[in-house]
Amino acid sequence: MDEKRIVRSELRWVFVVAAAVTLMLVVIVATTLANALHPPSNVETIDPATLHIAGEFTEANLGTQENADGTVTVRLIATQYAFVPRCLPVPEGRPVSIRVTSPDVIHGFIVAGTNANTMVVPGFVAELTTEFDEPGDHLMPCHEYCGLGHSNMWAVLRVVPEEEWIPDANGRMTCELVP
Amino acid sequence: MTVTRQHDGSTDEPDDLKEADLERALRLVPRGAAALAGLAVALIIVGWLLVYLLVFLPRGPVN
């Protein structure tokens, strides 16, 4: 085989690869624009040394809170080596905002079987908003290596059907309140 | 004629392979390589499309 034919076949292959990459980019850009998708990007700072003493992330304020407009806010802390609280109830098919921060090192937040996924960086509050459509327990393993206890660091997100969603008088909901 | 045996057991005796056969094989082999590489890339792209369209998008946006 002469050199010209080799170069020609290599150029053909470059074209195939470029077409493959272009196809994927077109699909990503088209669906992103059509659905107005964007990654959760919340730049909000917090002092990791004092967040447990006062403000939004004190222990009494952690957990699930139903807002006046029916949406739900979940506040939690990712710390070596647990999520607090360990079980997070959310209503099925309603907008849920999750706010999470870390007092120590970087952790990872992910809900199995959903697209909910973010890093938890000390000094910042990570926030994401989505809806959960599949009732039941979803595993939430820490997915950012955070130390020797990393593999034991996990929690559960419990998607509760509307008829079982009975928060208390203050709009607080816990997994213990799920019948 | 003395036959020298090489390390791999072959000899330097002329074999039956004709130049034309060699040419033909060297034309076919790259076609097979291209088919194999093309199939592999096509499978990757199809797999990516299936996961993106049937798993990632139905899970809904996270903003």
Ligand SMILES: [Cu+2]
């Ligand atoms: Cu962790």
